[in-house]
Amino acid sequence: KVLITGGLGQLGVGLAKLLRMRFGKYNVILSDIRKPPNHVYQSGPFIYSDILDYKNLREIVVNNRITWLIHYSALLSAVGEANVSLARDVNITGLHNVLDIAVEHGLRLFIPSTIGAFGSSSPRNPTPDLCIQRPRTIYGVSKVHAELMGEYYHHRFGLDFRCLRYPGIISADSQPGGGTTDYAVQMFHDAVKTSTFVCNLRPDTRLPMMFIEDCLRATLEVLEAPAEILSMRTYNISAMSFTPEELIREIRRHLPDLQVTYKIDPVRQAIADSWPMILDDASARSDWGWKHDYGLPELVQTMLNFTGSDSRMSQAN
Ligand code: VAH
Structure with missing residues (x-):
């Protein structure tokens, strides 16, 4: 069973649709802190969840027997610069809650990272998977933090962490x-x-940049990939x-x-x-066959x- 946080952003509803076709309508739960439009209510389960409320999140995971968590809640780059402390809370404290719950309950955890996780000292043309990452936005800093924390929890606690660096969608x-x-x-x-x-x-x-259909399919593909073919936990993907x-x-x-x-x-x-x-996505292409x-x-x-x-x-x- 899958839980998607930040489900009412740009990607959640589309991803829920794709996953529901694959795993069944009731096995994919969308969540957010806002009230969804009617068509979202009608298309499958929706639940209120505030990622800053640890107990609320844990209750949802336990009560619904969640096994995969897709963590889409975040403030993006420009809006994050306009509200740094909120971005820090949502993007960093929220991530900590999600990581703890994922480890505690043995969840597979997907977190989107971004081209925003690079900065002006990274090579820009092309940008490889592994290089200097010194972003100067709170969004970028929080995403580098998410990549590193996810990988650390993977190595330290065996968390099944998977992460794609999305281009502009x-x-x-x-x-x-x-x-x-x-x-x-x-x-x-x-x-x-x-x-x-x-x-x-x-x-x-x-x-x-990437069309949303490619982005959602890449997400499903990396989520379903057998662990042994993943040589890394954080991949660039590009189109x-x-x-x-x-x-x-x-x-x-x-x-x-x-x-x-x-x-x-x-x-x-x-x-x-x-x-x-x-963005150089050669590893995604060779490890799990990514193709836009x-x-x-x-x-x-x-x-x-x-x-x-x-x-x-x-x-x-
Ligand atoms: C932003 N769309 O512009 C996001 C993003 C690829 C960049 O993560 O902030």
Whole structure:
């Protein structure tokens, strides 16, 4: 049985759908501290869970006989800089609770890490799995901490810890909140809705990105991989890298009227400039056969089909 924390963020509902197809509707529980929209209630079990409340979390794990925990609760990069102490609580104290509960109850624990776990002293093109990691955001620092703590608990206590460093994730039916790569998601919604877009990153800012379907499939694959084929516990995964300029060019092939202006956000720009441009995911590809399906043209085609056909998706965050 699977519990997903932070289930109402960009990835939780989609992951629950994928896991429910595989393991059955009632074997995957979504949780969050917010009230979900009706379609989430209707699609399967949802439970209130505050990762800062250790007893509440333990009760849920015990009462529901949870065996896999997917820990999606976190404040992302830009929003974390705006609220460092909350980010520290959620991303670090919350992680400690989850680690203790996972060890105590023998859970398999998945934690997403990110390209944000690297910093300007890391090699940026490409960025290997193992290199210097000195991020300068609370988000990045908390994710390096999560990687190291998970690996430490694995070696010390036998915790079955699995971790992927996600690139920026592009999704159609869910909105990200407060990230640096989120400009790309917003560009699709605005291109379809108003044909105008104000970009908060410079046109030549190259960042690794991935379509949500690839990201969720990678997550399921690493969760299901037999332990003996995992030579590491924290893997880079990658699909494509693009700049705002390149994304605009590709979208204009479908929507030639798209108008873009630039209003650079210095906080986000500084963050993006310290992140990888290209993520080297050779280990994921060789250890457990990772392979992405979506490159830039497929991503744009799919996103425009989606955003154009469903009005729910054009809601900005
Ligand atoms: C952010 N989307 O921009 C997140 C992320 C890949 C970066 O982790 O903060």
